[in-house]
Amino acid sequence: QKEVEQDPGPLSVPEGAIVSLNCTYSNSAFQYFMWYRQYSRKGPELLMYTYSSGNKEDGRFTAQVDKSSKYISLFIRDSQPSDSATYLCAIAYSNSGYALNFGKGTSLLVTP
């Protein structure tokens, strides 16, 4: 069983739509939950991170963690064409030196 499962998509939505991206994980020892955004030919860039169950909001982005279900989500409100990228969930725990365990990434296309 993989540590982190993520539907790779691709996902195509019209501009202005609400986007929901999801991951599940298997190891309950994980403490930190992150979402990275990656544009083509670039390295991943951290969007948000959290370490507790519940919601964390940053502008149009909301990260949600449910530790009891081992489920994490990223919601993008009022999606823009500039949001078109690959979104990667990543999970870590301190005993591993915060080495990141990534999902495969979901490719998102927001069309004007």
Add this chain to the structure above:
Amino acid sequence: EAGVTQFPSHSVIEKGQTVTLRCDPISGHDNLYWYRRVMGKEIKFLLHFVKESKQDESGMPNNRFLAERTGGTYSTLKVQPAELEDSGVYFCASSQSGRAFGEQFFGPGTRLTVL
């Protein structure tokens, strides 16, 4: 402030040859990580340096891979001899130490193609 840089951006070599990838972390970042993404798979952890010491190298695939971090600054990852399955994108990331959780900043990656 300069971000994480990696060199080369792209390398094409033949099976059996040697390749050395370089990573320059953000100045002052003690933690340096190497990751790899092979086609169709997720990005996977290779190893973690704290300054010049290897903290965790559990993700290194085999002994054809050798990572060093001289003086706790830049790092190199050498593949010798390269095999076809080593093709992929190699990312380096760095973070500050002394914090409960430090954001990892990624470089643009080195795309390695082994023919």
